[in-house]
Amino acid sequence: MKTVAISILGTTMDRRGKGDKRWDKWRPTVSMFQHEDLLIDRLELLFDNHSQGLANQVTEDIARVSPETEVVHHRVNFGDPWDFETVYSQLLDFARGYPFEPNRENYLVHITTGTHVAQICLYLLTEAGYLPGQLLQTAPAGRDSNQPGQYQIINLDLSKYDQIASRFRKEHQEGTVYLKGGIETNNAAFNRMIEQLEKVSIRSNAPILITGPTGAGKTQLAQRLYELRRQRGKLEGRLVAINCATLKGENTMSALFGHKKGAFTGATADRAGLLREANKGLLFLDEIGELGLDEQAMLLRAIEDKRFTPFGSDKEASSDFQLIAGTNRDLAQNVRDGSFRADLLARIDLWTYKLPSLxxxxxxxxxxxxxxxxxxxxxxxxxxxxxxxxxxxxxxxxxxxxxxxxxxxxxxxxxxxxxxxxxxxxxxxxxxxxxxxxxxxxxWELPADTANNPKISIERVLGPGSSVEMDYYDQLKLSALIDVCQQSNSMAEAGRKLFNVSRQAKKTSNDSHRVKQLLSKHGLNFEDLKS
Structure with a gap:
């Protein structure tokens, strides 16, 4: 495969010395071709309208040291070479218009010449894949060296650098351990969830929705997510947390969005509100399902536009906050029954994580x-x-x-x-x-009349909320199955109790198999019920 270099002509560093004296000076573009172990078949040389003469001179000098190298000229006029938007736009146009053939050619992007802005833009375009190659950095040799200079090829695939990859893995592990409070948890599903949440918390500023039963640790997890983001430089403001279940009536609007003096009885002074207090920081709204529809509408706009109107004010306010929401409700069901806005749920459930119960x-x-x-x-x-x-x-x-x-x-x-x-x-x-x-x-004592409350024995085994979607008739059957199994010494004994009539009509009965089939429909097994 051929090797192709892409480089911006250095209008200062490549223009050093007059006549043959220029060979006494290190010139970054020419130096690329003075290394015996770096063979470049073609150079794509970028320069503006004012540098044609220098480009011709550099091309001639490259032909002297590397006659087999082809040099192709490209006119790229940056206008203001220190304007990031202009430079990036011009280089992006070049990258999009260039006929790259990565299956036939290897590409090196030289980032030593050009303004610092141009070098950064070349780096970003290479990292994003618009320039499908590796970075090439050149530098002059040491004072006592007779070499024409030195170079380094940088592969942006960090997985190829053991030390860097090891450091990233270590930071990821440290972040994961921190989110778990330093507890070496054993539940595989919980550990996978926390590992992903660590990545999301660092790479995304989008809202995070944490669901799960009361006491599962939603508030503690939100606090740790805040600390982790702050440690990694993802936010600089404070953590502002509120349980929405404690907000009622006019106090809800005032607490969240602030109010103007005189907006309602008792409003004796302006109030900033929690959203503005969370500017540049993190807002944790626990039990978000407790908010009314009006507050939900204002919150949606605040999330999307970072703007909202304080209660009693005719002027908008702004706050650039990150949001974590918590709930023990089924918000999808709340949307169906009309108590939660579908558009707000769609906005906050990009990253949804359910904390399991203990x-x-x-x-x-x-x-x-x-x-x-x-x-x-x-x-x-x-x-x-x-x-x-x-x-x-x-x-x-x-x-x-x-x-x-x-x-x-x-x-x-x-x-x-x-x-x-x-x-x-x-x-x-x-x-x-x-x-x-x-x-x-x-x-935790159960009511004495469990026959009239079958969900109790079901939820003791399958977990809180497991009976919600079951008809009462199905609850009765499953509850009876669980109770009989727990009171029996074997599946055969349980089967004899459960099928005491139907088993008499069979020539051969397999009571254990019938019990096992019934339990498997609910993901249960006899041994777990007994233990």
Whole structure:
């Protein structure tokens, strides 16, 4: 394959010395052809109308040192070579009009000559693929060297540079660990979600929607996303957070968008509003589904245009904020029932992430226990830990069907706080754990008449909200199936109870198989129900 170089003529650096004295000076364009290990078949030389004479001279000198090289002249008039928009536009036109043949030729983009603006533009065009090649940087040799200069070829594919790629991987890993609060979580789906969220938080300023049940950690995640973005230089303002469920009536408009003095009774002074306070920073609107339709309309415009009208004002205000929204609602269902705007949902769900409940990632219970213990110890000022038997008992209970963790990590935080406070000498004993288990069981105690409330046994197994889309008739059947299986020692025993009549009409009965089929329809298996 041929090697082709693209270079801007250096009107100063390539014009050095008169007559033969010019050979005593280092000239970047000519120096490209003075290296035995850098063979260039063709040079595409860019210059303006005023530099034809210099271009001819440089072309003649290249022919002397590299007679096999073809030099092709291109007239490119920048007008103002220090105007970024003009230079980029001219070079982009050249790139789009050039007949590149990457399957037959290799391209080197020389970035040593031209103004700094031109060099930056060449870099950007190469990075974007408009100039499909590698960068070529030349420089004079050292003082004591007899060499004609030195050069470096730079490949913008950073994956080819082990040290850089390793550093990027390390930064990505550090960011991911930070978003998880330093907890070594085990749930594979949760870990994949956090890894992607780390990339999105750094590469995109678009709104992020975090869904999930109360207590799953939406607020903490939003705070960590803010800190990570600020550390990486993606924003410079502050984090402004509000739970929209606490806003009611006129106070909603005023709190979010501000108001003018006298806008309503009690408005004794101007108020900036949360959106303006979040300028250049991050606005976290938790429970965004609680906003009224009027507030939703104003928020949509503020997201899209960065402009809004404070309550009671006839002048617009502006704020350049980044948005993270949180909700435990099904916003798509809210759109269908008319309580949430479809256009706002479309705008904020470009990046949507559902935080699972603690029950849904119960394999992360143990590392979160350690995290809560460390946090409690730091606040208390002394070390708190379990003895071995107490830890095992608490973990077994925490992973059992009796532990619903209905408030998710808030339940866990409160539980560790209680046990840490009651632990004499900083040691949580079996007795402390037993008392805490009784307390949690009372907190999560099921109504006695579960036959009239089948969703309770369903959601203990399948998770909160799992029965919402099921008819009451189907809830009754599944609840009965779960209860019978949990009270039986084997699938065969469960089958004999469930099919006590129909099995009599069969010559051979396979009760276990019938139970297994019913459970599999709901993603369940007998062993999990028993454990």
């Amino acid at each position: 029950k849904e990632r119960i394999e992360d219970l143990e590392p979160n226990i350690d995290f809560e213990l460390e946090a409690f110890s730091n606040k208390a000022g002394y070390l708190v830990s379990f003895n071995k038997a107490a830890r095992e008992k608490y973990l077994v209970f925490g992973c059992s069907v009796d532990a619903t963790w209905s408030a998710n990590f808030r339940d866990l935080n409160a539980s560790i706080t209680r046990m840490g406070t009651l632990a004499d000498g900083g040691r949580i004993t079996v007795e402390v754990v037993d008392e805490e288990i009784r307390r949690l069981k009372r907190k």
